[in-house]
Amino acid sequence: MALIDIVTTTVAGLGYELVELERSAGGTLRVTIDFPWEPASEGGVERFVNVEDCERVTRQLQYTLEVEEVEYKRLEVSSPGIDRPLRNERDFERYVGEVVDLTLKAPMGAAAQGQVAANRRKFRGTLERADTGWQLTWSDEPEPAPGARVSKKKKEPATLQVLGFTLDELKEARLAPIVDFKGRKRAGVQEQGK
Structure with missing residues (x-):
């Protein structure tokens, strides 16, 4: 065996x-x-x-x-830890709505139509279900530094980018290791008392 x-x-x-x-x-x-x-x-x-x-x-x-x-x-x-690997369809279904790090087997190339670097293979974004498989949504706008003051002036919302993919195109996928000492909130789980 x-x-x-x-x-x-x-x-x-x-x-x-x-x-x-x-x-x-x-x-x-x-x-x-x-x-x-x-x-x-x-x-x-x-x-x-x-x-x-x-x-x-x-x-x-x-x-x-x-x-x-x-x-x-x-x-x-x-245990799998906070950067749990995602290996099969069931893992992806389980973590819809979570932030995920993906590495593609092959670079984006011309398929990105100039929206991302043609040789880019690594992405971090929110995992979502798509009509043809899966998609990752992200913004390349940097997050404000912890403790930094954020302007209350109205500004244009960040441009979101979307990457559609199938599991066959992935080299590796993991949950993004995001540490929130107040408790990581899962997609679809509401806070108690609210």
């Missing part, structure tokens, strides 16, 4: 899903887990992996890997 199959089966048996599996040259086995996602329309509640979840999976994997005679020096089990 292949290592990916062993780890996937073990993690799924405990009620989690495998996000990423990495084996380093030094013998470290890195396993990233998360709870399976169910859309809110299906009664899904957002749950987050904690230390106890990682410990539980670590203990079971240690036992399973020993039985399957898989050699490794160190096992690391963790």
Whole structure:
């Protein structure tokens, strides 16, 4: 049985899903887990992996890997973190409305029609569903510096740009690591008490 199959089966048996599996040259086995996602329309509640979840999976994997005679020096089990990789259609559905970093396999070229650099492959913007797949919406206008005074004078709204893409065109996609110490608000989740 292949290592990916062993780890996937073990993690799924405990009620989690495998996000990423990495084996380093030094013998470290890195396993990233998360709870399976169910859309809110299906009664899904957002749950987050904690230390106890990682410990539980670590203990079971240690036992399973020993039985399957898989050699490794160190096992690391963790949550996906704030820069979670997006790998499949379900991941993209889960994070609609969130800020995402994308890297395309090939530069934009002439398709951008001069709106962005022809050799640009990296983008950060808000993930949205589109008719033909997915799209990213962003503005190249810089954000004001934290603590800086923002003028109250009326000015023209920032020009938004849109990039349509399919998952086949992506080299990598991750949630943008945006830290908000007041609590990151998820798309579609309202603040309590308002």
